[in-house]
Amino acid sequence: xxxxxxxxxxxxxxxxxxxxxxxxxxxxxxxxxxxxxxxxxxxxxxxxxxxxxxxxxxxxxxxxxxxxxxxxxxxxxxxxxxxxxxxxxxxxxxxxxxxxxxxxxxxxxxxxxxxxxxxxxxxxxxxxxxxxxxxxxxxxxxxxxxxxxxxxxxxxxxxxxxxxxxxxxxxxxxxxxxxxxxxxxxxxxxxxxxxxxxxxxxxxxxxxx
Numbered sequence: 287x288x289x290x291x292x293x294x295x296x297x298x299x300x301x302x303x304x305x306x307x308x309x310x311x312x313x314x315x316x317x318x319x320x321x322x323x324x325x326x327x328x329x330x331x332x333x334x335x336x337x338x339x340x341x342x343x344x345x346x347x348x349x350x351x352x353x354x355x356x357x358x359x360x361x362x363x364x365x366x367x368x369x370x371x372x373x374x375x376x377x378x379x380x381x382x383x384x385x386x387x388x389x390x391x392x393x394x395x396x397x398x399x400x401x402x403x404x405x406x407x408x409x410x411x412x413x414x415x416x417x418x419x420x421x422x423x424x425x426x427x428x429x430x431x432x433x434x435x436x437x438x439x440x441x442x443x444x445x446x447x448x449x450x451x452x453x454x455x456x457x458x459x460x461x462x463x464x465x466x467x468x469x470x471x472x473x474x475x476x477x478x479x480x481x482x483x484x485x486x487x488x489x490x491x492x493x494x495x
Contacts, residue, residue: 311351311449315486317369319343321479325423329472337423339375343480347390351441351451351488361406363439364391367414373424380421388414392437404441409434416461427474429463435480441488449488456481 320342327335349365352358367390373382394406412433418424435457442450460477 310491311349311451311488312491313349313351313449313451313486313488315347315349315451315484317343317345317347317367317482317484319369319480319482321481323373323476323478325474325476327423327472327474337375337377339373339378341371341373341478343369343371343482345369345386347484347486349486349488351449351486359396360408361394361396362391363394364389366390373420378423382420382422382424383418384424384427385417385419386414386431388412388431388433392439394437394439402443404443405439406441407436407438410437410455410457412457412459427461427463427476429461429474429476431459431461433457433459433480443490447490449486449490451486451488452484453486454481454483 320340322338322340324338325336345368347365347367349363352362352364367386367388369386369388371384371386373384375382390410390412392410393408395408396404396406398405410433412431412435414431416427416429416431418427435455437453437455437457439451439453442452444450457480458477459480460475462473462475464473
C-alpha cells in the first residue's frame, strides 16, 4: 500500500510539470477534524468484540491545486495527508490512536469566481494506509482505508503568486483487515464519519487571475 501511495505522490507532483499546465498551485496546509467511529473485532473462533466512540484528528497536507485557473469550471485538488487521531470510548482502558497516510482528491465545481475570491464545491475521495499506535484495539491495525465525502473551499488570491485556501467538509471512511490478536486470528472492521477543515498556503505557478 505504501508503495502505491509513493507512486501516486510522484504522479501528482510531476504531472503538472510534464503538462506545462498554467495556473497550478503547490502548497502545504494543516488539517483538523473530529467525528465518531465504530469498530468490530471478529475472531474466527469465539465471540465478536464491538466498540464505538469519538475521535479528534490533526495533521499536515502536501497539495497540488489545479483549481487556481479560473478558466476551468471543473478541476482537481490532490495531495498527500499525514494525520494522527486520538480515539475515545467508554470501552477503552488505555489510550488508542491511529496514524494515517492517505491520498486525498477532490473535484471542485466553481460556484463563484471573482478577481480575488473563488468558491467551489465538490466530492472528495480518500485512499490510504492506517496504522495503530494504541494498546489493544488499535495495536495491530495495519489496513487500507477508503473514504468518500464532500468538500467546499474558498481560494483567496493574496497576490499574483500566492493563494490562501480554506476548506471544510464531511467524509465517511472504512477499513477491513485480517489480524492476529493474542494468538487468535480474525478480522477487524471499522468505519468513521469525520467533519474536517484545512488551511492551505499555496504558491501559484503560471498565469492566473
